[in-house]
Amino acid sequence: VKIRRSERLIDMTYYLLDHPHKLISLTYFAKRYESAKSSISEDLAIVKKTFQTRGTGVLNTIPGAAGGVIFIPVITEEAAKEYITALSERLSEQDRLLPGGYVYLSDLLGDPTLLRQIGRIIASKYIDKEIDAVMTVATKGVPIAQAVSYYLNVPFVIVRRDSKITEGSTVSVNYVSGSSERIEKMELSKRSLKRGSRVLVVDDFMKGGGTINGMQSLIEEFEAELVGVTVFAEGNFKGKRAIADYHSLLFVESVDTQTKTIKVVPGNYFDEQPKK
Numbered sequence: 001v002k003i004r005r006s007e008r009l010i011d012m013t014y015y016l017l018d019h020p021h022k023l024i025s026l027t028y029f030a031k032r033y034e035s036a037k038s039s040i041s042e043d044l045a046i047v048k049k050t051f052q053t054r055g056t057g058v059l060n061t062i063p064g065a066a067g068g069v070i071f072i073p074v075i076t077e078e079a080a081k082e083y084i085t086a087l088s089e090r091l092s093e094q095d096r097l098l099p100g101g102y103v104y105l106s107d108l109l110g111d112p113t114l115l116r117q118i119g120r121i122i123a124s125k126y127i128d129k130e131i132d133a134v135m136t137v138a139t140k141g142v143p144i145a146q147a148v149s150y151y152l153n154v155p156f157v158i159v160r161r162d163s164k165i166t167e168g169s170t171v172s173v174n175y176v177s178g179s180s181e182r183i184e185k186m187e188l189s190k191r192s193l194k195r196g197s198r199v200l201v202v203d204d205f206m207k208g209g210g211t212i213n214g215m216q217s218l219i220e221e222f223e224a225e226l227v228g229v230t231v232f233a234e235g236n237f238k239g240k241r242a243i244a245d246y247h248s249l250l251f252v253e254s255v256d257t258q259t260k261t262i263k264v265v266p267g268n269y270f271d272e273q274p275k276k
């Protein structure tokens, strides 16, 4: 029985959303819906246009016999700005301030809707950068790395601060953590990263930048390439950070230990050049 266009469009859209960054041939869809390629092309033109108008993402068409379509989930700049502004207001609540200028984020990092949005917003900045892997450090960076890796459709690797037999042989580096100038170690399983991999580093929070710096050193040890750094939130660190360019979605502009309140504003995500 011939499948009607309305049904094809619904199922096709679901399939595309569920397979981001995957090349899907017209033949595949023609077989799936027992329809002519010309009908499928018309269907895809409708989906492409609607995705564009609604800001769902980009549907790239690859011409030729080995061609097809690839769905790239991107969020528009204004939608991202709107979301991050709302989030900065939500974060400027009382009682998120922790000793040492850290901020309690775990409730946000456990919120699946927020993680999907954050993953999409961060991934949107790197869709043309050919990322091979997303890197973060255990523990709170992991949900962010997983969300970003989903939208970029690349693996994520977890750097650890402790040695575990289950990681096999590892590469480790020492780094200076936080303003207390403490020397810490972080390591990554040798199997995790191939030489020459292009790596995107993400984390939940950046204060002194020592942790990010440690991951930069690890990437060098693997002879891989650091493509970018994005943190969910950055603290207002007075000292000099030892790291290169980075993006932050949120910036903890000020903390008031008396009233235990914090002022959170959008980070430099929208600035053209990442903040030095």
Ligand SMILES: O=P(O)(O)OC[C@H]1C[C@H](OP(=O)(O)OP(=O)(O)O)[C@H](O)[C@@H]1O
Pocket: 137, 138, 139, 140, 141, 177, 178, 179, 203, 204, 205, 206, 207, 208, 209, 210, 211, 212
């Ligand atoms: O910029 P820095 O001064 O290096 O601090 C940022 C670190 C500290 C904190 O991790 P922890 O809360 O210590 O560890 P976990 O993520 O395992 O909770 C945060 O997740 C970043 O990784």
